[in-house]
């Protein structure tokens with residue numbers, strides 16, 4: 001018996017024992033209800049038993065470490081999807097509930113609206129390969145849990161960064177909708193990529209922390225190791241049920257290192273374009289150079305989840321920034337420099353045409369205050385930057401507007417729940433439960449070995465506790481069913497092909 005077979009056999013034994021225990025536990029209760037429950041459990045166990053023996057699962061596995069869930073997915077697109085859906089089924093169900101509730105709450109649209117957008121607008125332009133993967137997710141999910149979610153649900157869910165905050169405001173404008181909610185594109189993340197004389201060994205260093213609501217962010221804990229039939233091997237962080245990294249941080253076997261921060265107050269959407277989550281996944285899987293990456297992101301650009309992409313090519317030591325607006329875009333590249341992001345656009349044309357409301361001169365705003373901090377912090381450490389230093393930088397609490405140490409909405413490690421100001425540019429009200437939810441870093445040498453370090457929770461190591469927060473802020477009571485504690489884990493190393501905790 002190989003390790004995989006043992007793992008599968010163990011899973012089956014656990015399932016059978018589990019359903020037997022369930023049967024036994026309930027046998028004392030009302031006889032008829034118990035018989036019915038037992039039958040349901042037996043059917044579920046039989047379904048899971050059959051699914052666990054599915055040959056598509058043979059090459060896949062899952063383990064947990066440091067607060068992260070690592071999954072290895074391998075094979076053709078349908079198999080990768082099936083493995084994803086099966087191995088992460090409980091997390092997908094849970095993540096879907098939290099994310100869909102947020103999408104409906106902010107847009108005041110029902111779920112049927114998002115299903116329709118997914119079916120009619122997004123699906124026809126998704127490459128066949130990713131259509132098969134998305135269908136596979138549904139199949140794997142259903143095999144494991146008997147889930148009622150279908151392909152339209154999963155596609156709408158994959159569009160969670162682009163449908164509510166890009167498509168809906170565009171649609172509201174088209175329809176001249178009265179009393180439409182004031183929706184703003186998100187501002188996700190603090191990141192940098194450095195090379196040449198800026199780093200300790202002259203090679204590339206890349207680091208990123210994900211800014212989002214704690215509700216979603218606490219669930220953004222997957223490490224995906226993907227060995228696709230076509231394209232390059234991928235190691236990336238991600239969200240259960242979503243085929244792109246989506247926050248984004250990833251490396252591929254052909255030497256590309258990828259991250260981004262989102263463009264604040266971006267406006268625009270092209271309903272005829274290709275979903276961003278598809279382009280981003282495709283670019284990480286197929287690009288082996290900065291030029292190829294740029295080409296894939298521009299092909300069918302729909303304006304969704306418009307980002308400043310920070311790229312590195314470990315084969316050449318070159319880094320780049322692709323500021324990807326819809327009407328305008330710009331690419332900067334260098335073999336000796338540092339490129340940082342904290343949710344601001346800088347190309348005059350992108351600023352004018354794609355972010356008409358953004359004020360690049362307001363030093364008090366979260367994007368600009370963090371921009372100033374990146375500039376001083378990176379300059380102070382020129383020639384010394386490595387992964388260990390990057391970890392510290394991701395947890396930095398220096399507020400350049402107030403010139404003091406205080407974790408808030410203006411610090412690289414964001415804690416907006418502590419800010420009476422919130423972030424008005426993103427429609428994050430005062431004390432919004434959001435900020436930096438996890439961090440990752442890597443360098444050229446590590447990327448060559450296909451590995452990165454990651455920390456779940458605030459990169460500074462601070463914990464967020466839901467109960468006292470909700471008691472102090474009843475205005476966020478609607479989040480109560482979904483908002484959980486977000487405790488920081490240790491910085492943990494993950495590598496491609498890793499079979500278990502190391």
Ligand SMILES: [Zn+2]
Nearest residue numbers: 407413458460
């Ligand atoms: Zn912090």
